[in-house]
Amino acid sequence: MKAALMYGPNDIRVEETDKPLCPKDGLILKIMSVGLCGSDIRNLTTDSRKGNYPFIYGHEIVGFVDEIGEEQIKYKVGDRLFLFPGTYCMECDECISGHSENCSNTAVAKLAGTGGFAQYVAVSGEKIRRGGIYDIPDDVSFDAASLGEPLTSVFACLENVKVGYPDTLVIIGAGPIGCFMAQLAKIRGAQKVIMIDINEKRLEMAKQFGIDITVNSSDEDPIEAIKTLTGGKGAAKVISATPVNATQTQSIHMVKKGGLVVFFGGVPKGSMTELDCNLIHYNNIWIKGHFGASYSQSKRAFQLAISPAFPTEKFVTHILPLDKINEGIQLTKTGEAIKVVLHPWD
Structure with missing residues (x-):
């Protein structure tokens, strides 16, 4: 293959x-579309495997059953399937407490995490x-179904922090995840969504997803801009959706007293974020880290992604053959693409 x-x-x-x-109790999925995720790009451009190569990444996987094992009875050849990369044991303390996204059974969690940048993948x-x-x-x-995976964590985040009316929400980062957040925030009833980024092209593309105001932080101080836009009060909620420590530092200066800040984007391992702890203390600012989604949230996010309520056609800006994966990486990094989907059979 x-x-x-x-x-x-x-x-x-x-x-x-x-x-x-093909596993005797599993199946082979013929991959028809696979999304190019920001985490894939981070892994592909760094020594993510610490010398353990070659390796196949890709986790936003959809396709149809090409082959089934002799002991596999749930699916049949031709079934169209979305393969969620997270798997949970539902037995550990984390799963039982409702945080299956933090499942501590690592063997279970790794059952279907990657391997999508290919024509076939085995499912155990x-x-x-x-x-x-x-x-x-x-x-x-x-292509639309493949968005079920990147939408999952966004869906869970906005549900967990209860984004809705009459929130003013600030999203730092106009990448695919930031755009998903803006669209979903509007569906959930947020009154005003403000997007911050350093890339004007990204900001212009993001406007189609319900964003009310954009702020180019390479042209103006984003903290002062948010204060001005909110009458000096700050936003109800601020989400840092970038892999940059500096935006986490900025975010607590953009939120109102008693407001909520979410650290959504993963930053470089071992890096430290400088925070004004007196500001956090005296302004009663809540800070929440967010990663992943529960089983329930993953299923509902997928249902939203394939429903008419979610404009998937706006998000998928580039469809490329797998041969052009390197071009897709560059299109995403420069901001020319919102979401790249790869077709292994083109």
């Missing part, structure tokens, strides 16, 4: 490799039994 193999940082080669064997029987595989209706495109 054809696959995009990573041999090191920025060394991604599309070449022929062995098709995976244990993954099928544990769940996280959803049927794609016949009238929904594979």
Whole structure:
């Protein structure tokens, strides 16, 4: 089969490799669309495997069943499936407490995490039994269904922090995730959504997702801009959706007294964010970290992604063959693309 193999940082080669064997209690999924995620790009451009190469990334996987094992009875050849990368044991303390996204059973959590930048992926029987595989209706495109994965964490975040009317919400970062957040915030009833970024092209593209005001932080002080736009009070909620420590530092200066700040974007490992703790203390600012989604949230996010209420066609700006994965990475990094979806069979 054809696959995009990573041999090191920025060394991604599309070449022929062995098709995976079908597990006797599992299946082989023929991948029709796979989204290019920001975390994929971070992994592909750094020494993410610490020398353990080659490796196939890609986790926003949709396709149809190409082959089933002799002991597999749940699915049949031809079924259209969305493969959620998270898998939860539902037995550990984290799962039982309602935070299955933090499942401490690492063996279970890694059952279906990656391997999507290829024409086929094997799905084990244990993954099928544990769940996280959803049927794609016949009238929904594979490209649209692939957005079910990146939407999941956004869906969970906005639900967990109760974004809604009459919130003024500030989103720092106009990448795909920031755009998802803006659109979903409006669906949830946020009164005003303000987007901050340093890339004017990204900000212009983001305006179609219900954003009321954009702020280019390379042209003006974003903290002062938010204070001005909110009559000096600050926003009800601020989400830092970038991989940059500086935006986390800025975010607590943009939120109102008693407001909520969310650290959504992962920053470089080992890096430290400088915070004004007196400001946090005396202004009663709440800070929440966000990662992942529960099983319930992943299913509902997928249902939203394939529904008419969510304009998937606006988010997918580039559809490229797998051979052009490196072009897709550059389009995303420069801000020319909102969401790149790769087709392994084109």
